[in-house]
Amino acid sequence: MSEIFRGTWVVSYRELLRFVNERSRLIGSFAQPLIFLVIFGAGFGNLIGSVAPGVDFIQFMYPGIIAMGVLTTALFAGVSVVWDREFGFLRELLVAPLGRTGIVLGKALGACVVALLQVSLMLLITPIVGVKIDVWTVLRLIPVVFILSIALSGLGLVIASFMRSQQGFQLLIQLLIFPLIFLAGVFFPINQAPDWLQVVSKFNPLTYGVDAIRQIFLGSDSGPYLGVTVLDHTMTLPEEVALMSVFAVVLISVAGWAFNRQE
Amino acid sequence: MIIEVDALAKQFGEIEAVKGVTFGVEPGEIFGFLGPNGAGKTTTINMLCTLLTPTSGSAIVNGFDVRNDRSEVRRSIGLVFQQTTLDEYLSAEQNLRFHAYAYGLSAELRERRMTELLDIVDLADRRKGSVRTYSGGMKRRLEIARGLLHHPKVLFLDEPTLGLDPQTRRLIWDYLLKLRETEGLTIFLTTHYMDEAEHADRIAVIDHGNIVGLDTPIGLKRSVGGDLVTIATGDTAAAAEEIKGRYGAEAAIRDGTVSFNVSHGAEFLPDFVKTFGQPLESVSVRQPTLDDVFLHLTGREIRDEGLDSQQQLVEGMARRFGGRR
Numbered sequence: 001m002s003e004i005f006r007g008t009w010v011v012s013y014r015e016l017l018r019f020v021n022e023r024s025r026l027i028g029s030f031a032q033p034l035i036f037l038v039i040f041g042a043g044f045g046n047l048i049g050s051v052a053p054g055v056d057f058i059q060f061m062y063p064g065i066i067a068m069g070v071l072t073t074a075l076f077a078g079v080s081v082v083w084d085r086e087f088g089f090l091r092e093l094l095v096a097p098l099g100r101t102g103i104v105l106g107k108a109l110g111a112c113v114v115a116l117l118q119v120s121l122m123l124l125i126t127p128i129v130g131v132k133i134d135v136w137t138v139l140r141l142i143p144v145v146f147i148l149s150i151a152l153s154g155l156g157l158v159i160a161s162f163m164r165s166q167q168g169f170q171l172l173i174q175l176l177i178f179p180l181i182f183l184a185g186v187f188f189p190i191n192q193a194p195d196w197l198q199v200v201s202k203f204n205p206l207t208y209g210v211d212a213i214r215q216i217f218l219g220s221d222s223g224p225y226l227g228v229t230v231l232d233h234t235m236t237l238p239e240e241v242a243l244m245s246v247f248a249v250v251l252i253s254v255a256g257w258a259f260n261r262q263e
Numbered sequence: 264m265i266i267e268v269d270a271l272a273k274q275f276g277e278i279e280a281v282k283g284v285t286f287g288v289e290p291g292e293i294f295g296f297l298g299p300n301g302a303g304k305t306t307t308i309n310m311l312c313t314l315l316t317p318t319s320g321s322a323i324v325n326g327f328d329v330r331n332d333r334s335e336v337r338r339s340i341g342l343v344f345q346q347t348t349l350d351e352y353l354s355a356e357q358n359l360r361f362h363a364y365a366y367g368l369s370a371e372l373r374e375r376r377m378t379e380l381l382d383i384v385d386l387a388d389r390r391k392g393s394v395r396t397y398s399g400g401m402k403r404r405l406e407i408a409r410g411l412l413h414h415p416k417v418l419f420l421d422e423p424t425l426g427l428d429p430q431t432r433r434l435i436w437d438y439l440l441k442l443r444e445t446e447g448l449t450i451f452l453t454t455h456y457m458d459e460a461e462h463a464d465r466i467a468v469i470d471h472g473n474i475v476g477l478d479t480p481i482g483l484k485r486s487v488g489g490d491l492v493t494i495a496t497g498d499t500a501a502a503a504e505e506i507k508g509r510y511g512a513e514a515a516i517r518d519g520t521v522s523f524n525v526s527h528g529a530e531f532l533p534d535f536v537k538t539f540g541q542p543l544e545s546v547s548v549r550q551p552t553l554d555d556v557f558l559h560l561t562g563r564e565i566r567d568e569g570l571d572s573q574q575q576l577v578e579g580m581a582r583r584f585g586g587r588r
Binding site (some may be wrong): 003006007010013014018021022069087088090091092093094095096097098154244 | 313314334337338340342346347348349350351352353357361362364365366440510
C-alpha cells in the first residue's frame with residue numbers, strides 16, 4: 001500500500017516538474033483553449049447571437065472550452081507513458097520499489113493538477129467573456145475538474161498501455177480527440193442535435209464534463225433546452241459528477257490492469 | 264552467496280531465451296556474463312531484477328526471491344541498463360532526487376549521498392546541468408551514480424560501456440573498480456567485449472541460453488589447453504602432420520599458418536625451433552585470450568559487430584511489434 005502511495009506522489013511530482021520545465025507545453029496548454037474561444041467566438045458569435053434567453057454564444061461555449069482544455073491536458077498522461085517507454089525512463093520507474101498501480105495513479109494525478117492550474121488561468125478571462133464567477137463557482141469547479149481529468153487521463157492511459165510507439169499513439173489520439181470534442185456539446189447543445197448524434201454523445205465521458213461545468217457557470221435553470229437528457233431525464237450536476245466518477249474508476253482500473261499485465 | 268540461481272529459464276512463446284542456468288555469485292565479487300547478443304544475457308538480468316517473471320527455476324538475490332519478494336529485491340539492487348533510462352529533460356540533480364524519492368531515502372541521507380557519488384563519478388560541477396547536454400560517457404556515469412544512491416548490495420550493469428569509445432570505457436571501469444573498493448559492492452555485468460570481461464573475478468560464458476563455461480578468466484584460458492603457438496611455413500599440411508606426430512597436439516590450419524596449443528609456450532619454443540623439420544618463416548607464441556576461450560567452448564568466434572547491429576535491429580523490432588515481453 002505504501003508503495004502505491006509513494007508511486008503516486010513521486011510520479012505526479014515528476015509530471016509537474018516536467019510541465020514547469022517545458023515552456024512550450026506550459027504556453028500551449030493555455031493558448032490552445034484561448035485560440036478556440038477567440039476564433040469560434042468571433043466566427044460564430046454574430047451569426048448565432050444568443051443560444052438561449054440571456055446566454056450568448058461565447059458564454060455558452062466558454063464552459064465547453066474549459067472542459068476541452070482539460071481533455072487535451074488529461075490525454076497527455078497517456079502521451080507521457082508512451083514517451084517514457086520509448087526513451088527508457090519507464091524502466092527506472094518499473095524497477096524502483098513503486099507499485100504499478102501507483103505509477104498509473106501518479107500519471108493521472110499529475111495531469112489532474114496541471115488541468116486545475118490551466119482552469120484557474122482560464123478563470124482570469126471571465127470578465128472578457130462576460131461570465132460572472134464567485135467563490136462558490138470556484139469551489140464547485142474544483143471537484144468537477146478533478147474527477148473529469150482523472151476520467152479522461154484514465155482514457156489516455158488505457159490507450160497508451162496498448163501502444164508501443166509515440167507515432168502510433170499520436171495518430172490514434174488525433175483521430176479520437178476531435179470526435180470527443182465535437183460530440184461533447186462544446187459548440188452546440190446536445191439536446192438540440194439530431195437523434196443519432198445525441199445517442200453517440202451520451203457514451204462520451206466529456207459530454208457530462210462539459211455540461212457539469214456549464215451548469216456551474218450558467219446555473220441549471222436553462223434546463224432541458226441546454227442540458228443533457230438521458231432516458232428522458234435531464235442530468236443534474238450531482239448526477240453528472242457521480243457518472244463521471246464511475247467513468248474515472250472504470251477507466252483508471254482498466255489502465256492499471258493493462259499496465260500491470262504489460263510491463 | 265549473494266545471488267543464487269537455480270535452473271532459471273525463460274521462454275517467449277516458442278523461443279527459449281534462457282534454458283535453465285545455474286550459478287552463484289559471492290559477495291564483493293565482480294561476476295561477468297559473457298556472450299554474443301541474443302545469447303540470453305539481458306533476459307537473465309531482467310529476471311534477476313524482477314522485470315521479467317521466470318518461466319521456471321528460481322533466483323535469490325540478497326536473500327530475497329525474485330518472484331515473491333520483488334520489493335525487497337528491488338531495494339537490494341542498483342541497475343544500469345544498456346539504453347539510458349535518465350530523464351533527459353531534467354538536470355542531473357533532479358534525476359538523482361527523483362530516484363531518492365522513489366526509494367524513500369531521507370532528505371539528509373539523500374543530499375549527503377548525492378554529493379558523495381557525484382564526486383566519485385566527477386560530475387559535481389555539472390550537477391545542475393540538463394542531462395540533454397551530457398555526453399554518452401557522462402550519462403553512463405550519472406546512471407551509475409544513480410544506481411548506487413540507495414546503497415544497493417548488488418549493482419547490475421547490462422553492457423555498461425556499449426557504444427562508448429575506448430578511453431571512456433577505461434574511465435568507467437576506473438570508477439567501477441573504485442566504487443567496488445569503497446562500497447563493498449557486488450557487481451554483476453553482461454558484456455560481449457572480451458577486454459571488459461577481463462575485469463571480472465569470474466566469468467560465465469553464455470551461448471544460446473546455456474552457460475557453457477564458468478571460471479576465473481585465468482581458469483577459462485587455462486581450459487583452452489595452454490599457450491597458443493602459431494607458425495608460418497610453406498607446407499602447412501606437412502607441418503600439421505609433424506606437430507601431431509611429435510607432440511600429439513591438434514593443429515589448426517588457417518590463412519597459411521598453423522596453430523596449436525602447448526602447456527608452456529615460452530619453454531617449449533627454443534627446442535621446437537631447433538628440431539622442427541619444416542622450414543619456419545615465423546613463429547609466435549601468445550597466451551590464450553577470452554576470444555580463444557569462446558572459440559574453444561562454442562566452436563565459433565564471438566559474432567562480429569556487423570552482425571551484432573543486425574541482431575539488435577531484429578531484437579528492437581521484436582520489442583516493438585512483439586507487444587508483451
